[in-house]
Structure formats: structure tokens, C-alpha cells
Amino acid sequence: MSQRYAIVAATFYRDLADRLIAGAQASFAEATGPEAADGPADVYEVPGAFELPLAAKMAAESGRYAGVACVGAVIRGETDHYDWVCGEAARGIQQVQLDTGVPTSFGVLTVDSMDQALARSGGDKRDSGRHAADAVIALLAVRRGLAG
Template structure:
């Protein structure tokens, strides 16, 4: 099974940390390193996931990124539509797509969720798509 990561690069340092967590989890699961595809930000993740799922090359897609609350309602729209879009892709295609997008109040919270360990969102996203891809394969 081959997996993909699509990552919003708006917060470059966080993106790098999320990818590292995901790649570590993919390696630990014994599926090798995932292919990485960059997009500008979280809002573009659903379309990228759709492109990747449509290729038929990937058993799952870990969608990674970060949205940090600001002073306007922009945060609410980006978070909600990104989550909805990623869910829509996996339900429409049957290819597992994990929502590995940090939706946090500040940079400290983001760093706490990308530093490895129990709260590593990149690793959790990879673990989720591997689990669902294996379930799908076992049911085929």
C-alpha cells in the first residue's frame, strides 16, 4: 500500500513538523515513506486530496496543515470548510483522508501538537489512514 501526504505550507515550520510526525508513523506501520504534495494553505487540502484519491495510486491521504485563530471570522470558515471538504473526499471516493489540520488558538498550542508524543497530529493522521486502508483491504 502506498500513501500520500498533502500539506498546507502557510506555516512552514509547523508543516515540516507535521510531515515528520506522519512519516514516522507511516514507517512505524511498515508502509514506507509517503509521497508529499504541497499546497498553499489548509483551504486547498480538500482539492489536493481529491486529486490524489482520483489517481488510484494511494490507499490513503493524510491532510496536514494549521489554522491559528486570528481577529476575524476567517478562522471559522477555513476550519469548517476544510474539515467538510476532506470528509467529502473520503466519503465520495472511498479513499481514507485524515483531517490532520491543527485548529488552535495560538502558536504554543500548535507546537504542542506537532512535537511528537501523544498529541502529534501528523502521526495521528497517518495512523488513521493506515488503519482505515487496512480495514478496507480486509473487507475486499
């Protein structure tokens, strides 16, 4: 069964966003197979992580997507801005899936340095874009299992 997904990406750190999008696309492609010539996921870009929840909600409420993977990065700076953005992005993304019932994952890097971000965006530690897509796919499997 072919399904369409959405990837909502915060592009404040463009290079990181591109890496995270690629990881999510790869996971969704493995789950759906090669039938979608333009890829299994539509990508919607927003300026930063704070904007992810509203864009995810719009995608989820559109009825076009089985799930939404949110990706981006917030790198700690010298002010409290990091804490506010990270917390509100996480809270908002969680609220989207609770309100809509559409699996919506948090693939936002919340790190102290660019080196940490690179390692977690397809580098040596993990691929958080792929993990965000994997979470959506896992939640859909739970839904199928509960549907009988």
C-alpha cells in the same frame, strides 16, 4: 505488502507543516517497513488549509495511493476567517474520502495560539501528523477486515 501513501500539507505555517509531515512520514514508515528508499509517502504542498481538499481529491483519484493524510494548521485570529477555513477544510477532506473511498484523514491543527500548535505538532501533547497517518492506516485495516 508495500503500500504508497500521500501527505498533502498546507504550508502557510512552514515550521508546523514540516513537523506534521515528519510525524506522518514516521507513522507510514512504521506501517510499511524500510523497503521504500524515498519514504513511504509522497508529499504535496499547498498554500493553506482551504486548498487541502482539492489536492487530496487529486491524490485520491490518481489511483497511486492507498490513503491520504492531510496536515496543516489554522491559528485563530481576530476575524471570522478562522471559522470558515477550518469548517470548509474539514468538510472538504471528509467529502474526499466519502466520494472516492480512499481513506483521507484530517490532521489540521485548529488552535488559538502558536504555543498550542507547537504542542500538537510533535510537542508535549500530541503529534497530529502521526495521528493523521495512523487514522489512514486504521481505516485500511477496517477495509481489509471487511473484505474477509
